[in-house]
Amino acid sequence: MRAFHRNSSYIPWIARFLSHMLASSRSEELEDKLRSTETCRLFMAPSTIPNAGIGVFTAVDMQEGGSLGYPDLAIPVTDLDWHNGGSRQGGDYHWLWKDYDWLSSVIGDLSFEAEEVVACIPGIGAMPNCHFRLSNVKESWTRYDTAGLHRSKDPGVGAFTGYHGREGIATKDLKEGSELFVDYGEHWFTLREKELGLVPVAESYVDAELVLEKFHSLGLHGKGEVAMSELWDLIKSFPYKSRALSALPNLYEAANRAIEVGIKETELESSIRSVEWLHKYGKCLDNLRPGNSTIVGAGRGAFATRFIREGNVVAPAPLVHIPYKEQLLIFGELESQFTPEGFTIRNTSDVRGKQLLLNYCFGHSKSTLLLCPYGSGTAFINHNRQVPNVKIVWSDERRAMIHNSTWLTKSVDFLEDQLSPGLEFDFVAIRDIEPGDEVFLDYGVEWDNSWSAHLKNWKPVENANNYEDASQLNCLDKVSCQGMPALRTYEEQLEKPYSDQLAIYCYFNYWDGREMIWNDELDDWREPSGENQLKYPCNILMRNAGRLYNVDLTVPLYDDDGFHVSDIIVEVKDVPQWGIQFINRQYSSDLFLRNAFRHEMMIPDSIFPESWMNLS
Incomplete structure (x- = not known):
């Protein structure tokens, strides 16, 4: 048997061969992973409506009733005109969000938060255009909960919105490549005729x-x-x-x-584009889905729906600019002083806090400018300084939808005069991201230090242990109600009342093809459907078998001009438990906590223009 003698001249060749084989194996594994990844189903691309900017398109056939993309959150902005001493619609101050926010009346219980509330929806809710003849999407109602956080023990309570789960629903069958259109309402256009x-x-x-x-x-x-x-x-x-x-x-x-x-x-x-055209000129909008964050106390987070290679765009993010972040300040009232119309007057020397929207915007310590993304899923991305897997960059103008790089050389005063968006971020993967991975961004050292100080100094507000949030007591359907305690009747509440911060409302479609039911008459409850999900103040009179309740509702009556003229009492029987909802009374929810964390995310110095640095 011939002996084998080692020859050192073979070693470099063997090393190169093995390296090539390993690299080839990794490359094939990566390509297999990319091929097995589900194709993007939703795109942002130039709208088919001339001069309308961004459009949203489905890349797959969609049946009526199907969900388009992933659920959005809704960020409440309260009493904005009062805190800014003017009218945003009248142009007294710059508020570009007015073209993208929604009335609180279509966002679940949002209208109960304050005297005046609008909702900023920083995802799909802000992106589709309106076409009255081709409207093919409606927005679902928004759910509310605090992701299990409570003001008695969690420093993160009040730092994120509890309104989430707002979905786009197809109102008709859609062909692949169809642009999505929502109905803004005719009023939206008549207000902006100029x-x-x-x-x-x-x-x-x-x-x-x-x-x-x-x-x-x-x-x-x-x-x-x-x-x-x-x-x-x-x-x-x-x-x-x-x-x-x-x-x-x-x-x-x-x-x-x-x-x-x-x-x-x-x-x-x-209004229909080819899928090939969408891949060439568009950007994927469904790489991220929301879910409860892996970070304790952070609320919800963003998770990858597919494999995303290092260097690829995870999500595009057009930006709404707020030139002066002072517009998000919240003030107290001047004592015993009122306008001629009887309204209270803000006390500009008494800053009580900042709007929650600040937490969803980017800024810089040397500038008054805020940039608020409205990209799909980006509002769910949490902070992680140690192991981020995405970064923000200015969008490449060759593939951008609205980005105008000349704005990076202009002043903040110039941006104040711009009445439509013209800037765009891309969230880019800085390492390979696997399906199901939570996506993290480094918000910057200033944000990190501020959060650390908040954790160190945070203490619960007075009577926090006794606070009941409405979401703790509500259930949304028959299944979720099974594990909930029975509701107390009006008489039972005299001995064991619910919190003073809560009000009780009931769903009821009293106009649905029937005569009005007057006081002292009983009517069977009918399940609200579609947009007819109005609810009214109610009292729980009796608890029946099967978690059904008899209630009386206070229903307002309006004249032909829409003015409230009186109320009537309607008694209704057999209302299911999920048809009775608790509401947080005005200014009582976690949104208004004085110790809630507020801080914008920070734009890195390396990409922030010097021309925007208007603070010393």
């Missing part, structure tokens, strides 16, 4: 179709194509503008198609 012009509303298309019919009748009299095209251009350039004129197709060719199939069908056809 900035947007005469945007067509639903009834505008009736007159527009009549114009098309007249135009088509002219074409039947032997007019040539050139003459008809010139005539159409003349119609569209008519100097007296109207919403109906705006509803007509811009081009003669599109008008001909509309004559054949109708304006709505032509607009529907033009």
Whole structure:
């Protein structure tokens, strides 16, 4: 048997061979992982509506009733005009969020928080455009809970919004590549006529179709194509503008198609992009999903839905700019002083706190500027200084939706004059992220130090142990109610009352195809559905078998002009427990805690423009 003699000249070759094999194996493993990853289902891309900026598109066929993307959260902003001493709609101060926030009346119990509340929804809720004829998405109601935190023991209570779970729901079957449209309400456009012009509303298309019919009748009299095209251009350039004129197709060719199939069908056809186009010009919006954070006391967090390679964009984030962060200050009242109309007056020497929105925005210690992302899922990303896996960068202008790099050389005063967004971050992976990993960002050393000081100095507010949040007592359906204690009747509450900070409301659709039920009459409870989820103050009169209750409701009556004229009492029987909801009374929830943590996330010095540094 021949002996094997080691030859040192073979060693480098063997090392290179093994290295190549290992690298090849890792590469194949990575490619397999990428191939096995679910394809992006939701994209941000340029809207099919001319000059409308960002659009949101589904990359898969979607059935009516299907969820689009992942649930959003809603950030309450309370009494903003009062704290700023003016009107945001009137332009007394710069508030770009007014074009992106939602009325509190459509966000569950948000309207009960304060006298005036709007909701900033920093995800899909802020991104889709409105098209009255093609509206295909409705927003679900928002759930409320504090993720198990309580003001008696958790320093993080009040530092994040309890309103979450707001989903986009398809209202019709959608083809892949369809742009998503929501209904802002006609009022949204009529208020902004000066900035947007005469945007067509639903009834505008009736007159527009009549114009098309007249135009088509002219074409039947032997007019040539050139003459008809010139005539159409003349119609569209008519100097007296109207919403109906705006509803007509811009081009003669599109008008001909509309004559054949109708304006709505032509607009529907033009609102669909190919999936290949979305991959080329768009950015994925569903790489992140919300869930309870792995960080104790942090509330909710963002988790990867698929493998994301180092250096790839995890989430795009267009930015709403707030030039002066003083706009988020919360003031106390001047004692015994009122306006001629009887309203209280803010005391600018008594700063009580800051709006919760601050915690969801980025800033810099040397600037008054705040930048608030409205990218899908980015508002759930928590801080981790030790092991972050994403960073923020300015979006590459070649792939950005709205980013204008010239703004980085301008002043904060310049930004105050800009009435639409023009800046954009990308959250980029700084290492490979596996499906299910929680996504973390380093908020910066200043934020980290502030949070550490908060933890060190935090103490519960007075009577914190006795506080009952509404979310502790509410259940949302028959299943979740099974483990809840029975509700106390009005008589039982005389001996064992609920907290003074709570009010009791009941869902009821009293107008649903029935005569009004007057006092001392009983009516069977009907489950609210769709948008008819109004609730009214109520008393629990009797507890029946099967967790059903008889209640009386105080229902307001309004005149034809919408003014409240009186209340009536409606008695209703067999209301299920989930149809009875506790509400936190005004200014009593964790949102208004004086010791709640407030601090903006910090933009790194390396990417923050010197031209924005307006503080010494």
